[in-house]
Amino acid sequence: MQSDISDKAKATRKRILDAAIRVFAHKGFHDTRVDEIVEESGSSKGAVYFYFPGKQQIFLALIDEFADLLERRLTEAVDQEQGGVRKVNAALKTCLETFGRYRGLAKIFLIQAVGLGAAFEEKRSELHQRFANLIKCYLDQAVADEEIPPIDTEVVAFAWMGAINEVVIRWVHTGEPEPARVLLTLRAMLLRGIGVPETDIAGLAITPIEIVEKSS
Template identity: 55%
Template sequence: MDSPEKRPPTRERILDAALNIFSAKGFHDTKLDEIVAEGSVSKGSIYFHFPNKEKLFIALVDQFADLIERRAKEAIAQEAPGMQRVRAALEAVLETFGKYRRPAKLLLVQAVGLGSVFERKRLEVNDRFAQLIQIYLDEAIADGSIAPVNSHIVAHAWMGAIYNVVIQWVYTGEPSQEDIMDALLPLLLKSVDYR
């Protein structure tokens, strides 16, 4: 038997188990007992950390969104100010989605149509990333890299384009990450008259 020091914390085991089961069966067909068995935890432990299945699912969405944001910010921090940061962030996001396809599919595909609670969470995550894009668009406007635009609207339009391309890619594996970058980045940059 594993010693307590070697086992991941209970909350982490629950999230890992939930990801496995939700990914395999979908939200509606997943039973808490399956997560209990997969994570080697008690049902009481699940309810201690998550009052219901919806909160558990939302915790997975938050965990994945945090990972994507962290990776994008790490990539951005390595670049000089300007539009090169946008490219670095987009590459980091695509690499993260590619490496973690199961949670990406859960967030982008399965969370759609699960009801108003999930839709609000999805919109919250979308707004969070649009705000990140807006920060760097505003920076590019300030340094003269792009003409003045309504960065709030442009950031949301970019999110729509990125979201739809990434859904296609996560679901089918096509087009390749390189093809996405080669097609999407010039389109996004042209939309803001990047100089």
Template identity: 30%
Template sequence: MAYRQTNKITEKLQFKKKEILKAAREVFAENSYQGTSIKAIAKKAKIATGTFYLYFTNKEALINMIVEEMFHELLDYIKKERACFTDSFDKLQASMEACIKLFVKEKNMAKILLVQVPGVNNAFNVKLIEIENELIKLTKEDLDELKNQGRIPAEDTFVAALAFVGSFRQVIINWLREGKPENLEESFATLMEYNLRGMGKPDANS
């Protein structure tokens, strides 16, 4: 009986923690990282400010968990989209398109995570590097397959993967900071063609 009660308490605590995370993402998206207070998050989550500290030591610990959440969401979404294809070019395109679609959907949070937060705490930079490295790894796997199939020239696929992911990252960052390109999704075709031609594929649509 006591064991079941403990499980219920644990489930209740986990549920409340998820509610705080959900509220925090909404408040951060409405304001900014620097402009969001713990008090505002607590109010959105309908808890006392003091209760917040039962779940998170500070705002940095909270945003770190949000980064972790979005990291898994992004990877899960990428893998889901890739699973729809068997061709290496299609999988490569699916990876990049998934990134753009998620960032467009979560633009305000993407701005916080990619533009605002990195300058606050080096630990966040480490996590963002992990995310980028995972995407580079997937990209390299696709390029290795394409090279083995003779569909792209023999080249350093690691360097090519770095360049591929880096170009997408730069365009996304500029979109978040400067608002250009105005339509990120429309820039996808240009980015893909630019990278594929750079790897020696004469027709990105073939």
């Protein structure tokens, strides 16, 4: 059948992307040679430039793909929960799970995509803006529902994102501390920080997180 061809073709494309995740995550954008992606993927330079316009586009494709994935999972998880506090809890858990499942992409997203000069910086800024806004919306809702006192949700949203990112970065790097510990501590800290009553926080289940690593 004809899908044989395109299956094999798609497979090559995927092999290249997977290899790119591994190499980019490990060495960063500038220290990654296209030839290394070629070798790691077991394909050829021609194949790489057949499927992608250039090195930069491969990198951006990975980031965009992951950002979409994360946003999809977040909104999905949050929408399934009722009430601001539970929603926040779900979001936090989903974040840690997703970063844990796609550790390579997480490292690319959180570290390797930073400090790459103007061309990428705009993208990074825009992505952070996007996720901060997502958080801000949920916070605003919690305020509107009078679950928490009125606060400067914009600043808090950025602070939350930074807090989560930093802890995840640390974890991706060293494997420390374990996600369960992180979830508990971070959750308590962030929720307390916006004035959620202690009783509401204590009421949250100690949902275990499952961290399963996937290639892509």
